[in-house]
Amino acid sequence: MGHGFQHIFGISRLAYFGGAVFAVIIILQYFEFPYGDVISSLFSASKIHISYGTNRTSSNCTTDNATTTLTSPQILLDSNMSETYKNASNLVHNFTKNESPTRDIFPSVNLSAVTEVHRKKQKVKVVSISEMHDILIHNRASSHPMKSLWTSRADQELLNAKLQIENASFNEDDRTLYPSVFRNISKFRRSYELMEKTLQVYIYKEGEKPIFHQPEAVMKGIYASEGWFMMQMKSSKRFITKKPKQAHLFYIPYSSKLLKATLFPNSYNRESVVPYLKSYIDMISRRYNFWNRTGGADHFLVACHDWAPDETRQFMGTCIRAICNNDVQKTGFELGKDVSLPETNVRYRQNPLQNRGGNPPSKRSVFAFFAGKMHGYLRPILLRHWENKDPDMKIFSKLPKVKDDKNYVDFMKNSKFCICAKGSEVNSPRVVEAIFYECVPVIISDNFVPPFFEILDWESFAVFVPEKDIPDLKNILLSIPKKRYLQMHKRIKEVQQHFLWHVKPVEYDIFHMILHSIWYTRVARVM
Numbered sequence: 134m135g136h137g138f139q140h141i142f143g144i145s146r147l148a149y150f151g152g153a154v155f156a157v158i159i160i161l162q163y164f165e166f167p168y169g170d171v172i173s174s175l176f177s178a179s180k181i182h183i184s185y186g187t188n189r190t191s192s193n194c195t196t197d198n199a200t201t202t203l204t205s206p207q208i209l210l211d212s213n214m215s216e217t218y219k220n221a222s223n224l225v226h227n228f229t230k231n232e233s234p235t236r237d238i239f240p241s242v243n244l245s246a247v248t249e250v251h252r253k254k255q256k257v258k259v260v261s262i263s264e265m266h267d268i269l270i271h272n273r274a275s276s277h278p279m280k281s282l283w284t285s286r287a288d289q290e291l292l293n294a295k296l297q298i299e300n301a302s303f304n305e306d307d308r309t310l311y312p313s314v315f316r317n318i319s320k321f322r323r324s325y326e327l328m329e330k331t332l333q334v335y336i337y338k339e340g341e342k343p344i345f346h347q348p349e350a351v352m353k354g355i356y357a358s359e360g361w362f363m364m365q366m367k368s369s370k371r372f373i374t375k376k377p378k379q380a381h382l383f384y385i386p387y388s389s390k391l392l393k394a395t396l397f398p399n400s401y402n403r404e405s406v407v408p409y410l411k412s413y414i415d416m417i418s419r420r421y422n423f424w425n426r427t428g429g430a431d432h433f434l435v436a437c438h439d440w441a442p443d444e445t446r447q448f449m450g451t452c453i454r455a456i457c458n459n460d461v462q463k464t465g466f467e468l469g470k471d472v473s474l475p476e477t478n479v480r481y482r483q484n485p486l487q488n489r490g491g492n493p494p495s496k497r498s499v500f501a502f503f504a505g506k507m508h509g510y511l512r513p514i515l516l517r518h519w520e521n522k523d524p525d526m527k528i529f530s531k532l533p534k535v536k537d538d539k540n541y542v543d544f545m546k547n548s549k550f551c552i553c554a555k556g557s558e559v560n561s562p563r564v565v566e567a568i569f570y571e572c573v574p575v576i577i578s579d580n581f582v583p584p585f586f587e588i589l590d591w592e593s594f595a596v597f598v599p600e601k602d603i604p605d606l607k608n609i610l611l612s613i614p615k616k617r618y619l620q621m622h623k624r625i626k627e628v629q630q631h632f633l634w635h636v637k638p639v640e641y642d643i644f645h646m647i648l649h650s651i652w653y654t655r656v657a658r659v660m
């Protein structure tokens with residue numbers, strides 16, 4: 134759901150949250166506890182939420198209170214969670230469906246209202262790519278997770294790796310990597326080698342399908358990164374250990390897409406899934422001592438759904454979160470601790486490499502291209518300025534649906550610049566698509582942290598245009614000298630290997646890069 138819509142229609146997210154928490158409490162109270170009076174007092178508290186739409190700061194019925202109720206041991210150990218939550222989701226839906234302002238219910242966009250929100254949004258500071266990097270370095274140096282309660286051999290190995298990465302030097306004979314797309318090729322190379330040599334990941338066995346342990350269901354479409362990662366992680370002989378005491382990292386193998394689809398298919402309330410995940414963390418931290426040892430700092434998750442940052446912020450916020458939706462000013466994304474996961478739109482499950490590549494620069498006849506649904510506030514602004522305004526600017530709303538998205542793909546293969554304008558959230562599958570079809574990405578999404586941010590020098594192969602400069606878009610692109618354009622195009626081809634899924638993972642591919650970013654982050658933060 135677009136951030137902007139909540140303001141337009143004057144309904145705060147917390148209103149739903151109140152409703153949802155209330156609903157879940159009622160269900161659990163009803164089935165698990167005999168406290169009728171608690172129900173009625175919560176009922177009136179929630180009523181206030183709904184009718185006045187109070188927000189997080191002014192809320193009286195706090196999340197903490199609600200979830201404390203939810204996660205009492207009784208429920209965790211005895212109840213069948215998926216059953217309980219299915220019932221809860223039903224009730225939540227009934228509770229909120231008449232108020233849900235979604236693009237499906239309000240399909241037509243009011244441009245002036247949208248622009249108003251956009252103007253308001255400009256008050257949020259726009260963080261440039263180089264500022265983001267400064268924050269990352271600062272966070273690395275100053276913010277450390279709590280020290281492990283006791284040290285393990287794995288900690289010692291991580292510390293050794295840290296020293297060796299700082300002391301790295303590059304082997305000039307290396308032909309598999311292209312230094313110009315990296316921030317520091319020496320460090321990356323050394324860190325990657327050490328990962329290959331050292332890293333052991335323990336995957337928790339707990340968790341019910343389909344939400345946990347079922348990657349097969351998320352192998353196509355725009356959330357496929359989480360399915361492919363889970364699939365390849367689970368079948369990795371090299372990186373998995375069955376002995377958690379030897380592990381450097383612990384993987385929480387859940388799918389954010391299936392979590393939402395299974396429990397709350399009709400809900401728009403992101404926090405509705407929080408208690409479910411909290412129960413899981415409570416369960417593993419009671420059953421084993423690994424979570425408590427580091428307070429979660431050596432645990433990680435890989436999640437691509439829009440909801441992932443909100444659903445994990447509170448109780449999994451200490452983990453390394455590899456997430457697609459990473460706005461550096463929102464959703465608690467923490468540079469230097471969280472990791473930007475590439476959003477990949479996998480069209481062919483059997484062969485994700487099918488149809489890769491595009492024309493050489495001289496044969497790219499379209500100057501700039503965009504097509505997509507009118508999600509969020511920004512795209513309507515893009516279209517208002519550029520749709521049917523200039524023959525060089527092929528800016529459309531959604532193209533007619535054809536087999537294999539042929540029109541869309543042909544544009545990507547034949548355009549010099551591919552516009553990646555944010556939708557409801559900062560991330561868009563277009564960024565990786567552009568790289569896949571060898572089109573130079575033009576990212577218009579303030580505060581979006583691009584994938585593998587800590588490793589790649591994004592400004593060497595992509596263009597970042599501030600949202601406020603949409604009216605100048607064409608001039609900005611025209612001002613890029615031809616020589617510079619050709620260099621960027623070449624680099625896109627050089628960086629491409631790091632964004633490709635292979636049915637069987639290969640060195641430096643996207644699977645290894647995601648794992649590497651998590652490893653690199655853990656190494657940097659070990660004490």
Ligand SMILES: *[C@@H]1O[C@H](CO)[C@@H](O)[C@H](O)[C@H]1NC(C)=O
Nearest residue numbers: 145186187188189190191192
């Ligand atoms: C939330 O409530 C506080 C206190 O009532 C108010 O100052 C703030 O502007 C509200 N925030 C939003 C986003 O409505």
Ligand SMILES: *[C@@H]1O[C@H](CO)[C@@H](O)[C@H](O)[C@H]1NC(C)=O
Nearest residue numbers: 178181182185187191192193
């Ligand atoms: C919140 O609690 C305070 C005091 O505890 C009370 O005065 C206020 O009316 C409450 N607000 C709502 C919206 O219930």
Ligand SMILES: *[C@@H]1O[C@H](CO)[C@@H](O)[C@H](O)[C@H]1NC(C)=O
Nearest residue numbers: 178192193194195197198199
């Ligand atoms: C929340 O919990 C705190 C501490 O347990 C308590 O003082 C407060 O009254 C609770 N609030 C609600 C709305 O239950």
Ligand SMILES: *[C@@H]1O[C@H](CO)[C@@H](O)[C@H](O)[C@H]1NC(C)=O
Nearest residue numbers: 212213214215216217219341
């Ligand atoms: C929980 O309920 C689901 C759906 O009814 C069922 O398929 C599953 O086997 C149950 N799990 C347990 C552990 O009872």
Ligand SMILES: *[C@@H]1O[C@H](CO)[C@@H](O)[C@H](O)[C@H]1NC(C)=O
Nearest residue numbers: 164212213216217218219220
């Ligand atoms: C869920 O609802 C079904 C009927 O709608 C009921 O049979 C079942 O017991 C409920 N399960 C739980 C755990 O509340």
Ligand SMILES: *[C@@H]1O[C@H](CO)[C@@H](O)[C@H](O)[C@H]1NC(C)=O
Nearest residue numbers: 220221222223224225226227
């Ligand atoms: C929700 O509403 C549907 C139909 O509107 C109804 O069948 C269902 O029983 C309701 N669920 C609950 C838990 O009230």
Ligand SMILES: *[C@@H]1O[C@H](CO)[C@@H](O)[C@H](O)[C@H]1NC(C)=O
Nearest residue numbers: 141242243244245246247249
């Ligand atoms: C569009 O939004 C503007 C500004 O909020 C408002 O004045 C106008 O009435 C809206 N138009 C429609 C058709 O809703």
Ligand SMILES: *[C@@H]1O[C@H](CO)[C@@H](O)[C@H](O)[C@H]1NC(C)=O
Nearest residue numbers: 293296297298299300301302
């Ligand atoms: C750093 O590199 C130098 C020169 O290659 C080497 O002598 C030294 O032992 C290295 N230090 C560490 C901690 O690896």
Ligand SMILES: *[C@@H]1O[C@H](CO)[C@@H](O)[C@H](O)[C@H]1NC(C)=O
Nearest residue numbers: 298299300301302317319320
């Ligand atoms: C890359 O990192 C290494 C190791 O810390 C350092 O010696 C080198 O100067 C760095 N190179 C650049 C270009 O920053």
Ligand SMILES: *[C@@H]1O[C@H](CO)[C@@H](O)[C@H](O)[C@H]1NC(C)=O
Nearest residue numbers: 418419420421422423424425
């Ligand atoms: C971990 O900490 C939690 C909260 O303090 C506690 O409830 C749990 O029992 C601890 N787990 C273990 C295995 O000691």
